[in-house]
Amino acid sequence: MALSSSGPGAWRRPSGASLLLIGACPLQVFLLAPTLIVTPMALTKSNIIEFPPVWISVHAFSDYLRDPEWMADTLVSLKIAVLATTVACFVGASTALALHALRGPVRGAISSFVMLPMMAPVIVLALGDYLALSKVGLVGAWPMIGLAHSLMGVPYVVLSVQTSLSGLNPALVRSARSLGARDLAVLLHVYWPAIRPGLLAGAVFAFYGSFDEVILSLFLQGPGVTTLPVQMFTSIQYELTPKIAAVSSLLVLLAAVTLVGQGLLRLTASRAKPLAAP
């Protein structure tokens, strides 16, 4: 399966390729390239962010790493992202498993309900959460930001776990039962191995979604509880230091590493698959 795209027929479809070239490429280049510009900008000797940069120094990176406030924000972001990912994975995976067992209109209704956070305007959600949480004095608590983020992560986990489950042979469940497996054993030996790749992919999305999130974090922040993106967003308004560029390029690097890692994982998985044709 993984090798089929490298066959001789792969390049013989000019229509799709040229569409890609004239349509998608300019958009990607025009809007994605700036993310790459931040790295050279971070390497400037200067104390203000500018283009072209004055090469070459890493002082922006060490400034970031030495700044206790920024490091505290980074830690808050990490804590929030880990909590959000854990909750999203647990809720998302159980929802997907429950939906898998359901049929008919109930399933459709629950699916659309679960997908709501993807469609709902985040700013309205943030405002609502802010008003509700300020009533009970929970604005400015990092676990609440984590929970709010997990809400955004759930649809991704549900979708990717559902994709994994759709490839699950239902006879596997039956054969496990016929061999004496109770519900817990079926979950452990049949469902868990089946959903693992989807859960991992969903977790990565949920983690980045949270680590990157600004609107909810901005509304629900409090003294000492500011996330890294919020710090970047607020500081860009009054200080134009290359520190922001340095943090940005670190974030891009982290995303790139994860993407490559995921790709490698998928490659080894697909290589292990088709050794013997049935």
Next chain:
Amino acid sequence: MADPTPRSASDAYLEVDQVWKAYGAGGEPVVRDASFALAQGQFMTLLGPSGSGKTTILMMVAGFERPTEGRIFARGRDITTLPPHQRAFGIVFQGYALFPHMSVQDNVEFALRMRRVESHARRRRALDMLDKVGLAAFAHRRPRELSGGQQQRVALARALAFEPDLLLLDEPLGALDKKMRETLQNEIKDIQRKTGVSVLFVTHDQAEAMMMSDVIAVMEDGRIAQIDTPEQLYNHPVDRFVATFLGETNLLPCEVQGADGDLVRVRMAAGVICSARSGKAPRSGASAATMSLRPEAVKLLAADETADNVVEAEVLDRVFLGQQIRYTLRALGQSVVSVGAPTTAMGGHPGKGSRIRIGWSRDAGELLGPDAGQRP
């Protein structure tokens, strides 16, 4: 409804008692009033075309489906509502359904693991089972690294590893090529004889059913049309469906005239009088019936030969098939097929268009009962 006392006094291992199954309220039943008993060590096949309800019956025996009506007993104990993991039946599924992330050995060990058998013992038992199906050398492979036939053997070993009393097989050979099917048919039979396990087998392939089964239940439209040994089914089919589903046959309309010893006298087309076995048809006079006459019972007669029943025929077509010659004839105003060994075909292999006589013995024809739809 609940009947706490063991109901069945027979020696049947499994008993399916007047089971109905319909999906949804008021849905068309997919299984209608199925009853049968499977003796200990017996190999029974549910045979029928797709959609005849045979897999549904198997799934109800396995516990994955619940009968709408009726009950199922194992060793006299009512298991109708017992969950599958407590039934302890070995099941082999159509698509093998091996656990893809486990090695072949772990697959075979699974049932023992669920029963908390100590790891050393279950390892030995699994290797022993794999040895029985000739795959001991593949114990550490993943299922996907095996061919279809090998995977099916693993599935069989896995289903038998915990020594179930009953093995349920749901078209286990459907996805394999002809040669592999035949090999595995023999192997399954072999393992069944060695282990003494009772088998309930589901297939749509009549040759496979004939080859493997002690008893066959022929299914039509959710109903069990007939349960019998392969020989009885072939020689004494109850109705048109069974007669045509198991092997080829000539269906000849006739009219029952009256008893003739053990047989009945029937009047065929063009006024020819023949004798036939009465089968399930009424023996009384003047009722319309259909006679089933197997092609191999129809003999081409030489000029000096005769037979109990003789009619005139014209050769429409002749096909040489190696072991036999197949004639399509026109007789009694319809097409009649005759199959015979080339050397014994009399009359020097008459060609297309020749006018000959054909004959069959007194007890070759079998009158069929009314079709399922017309039965009470």
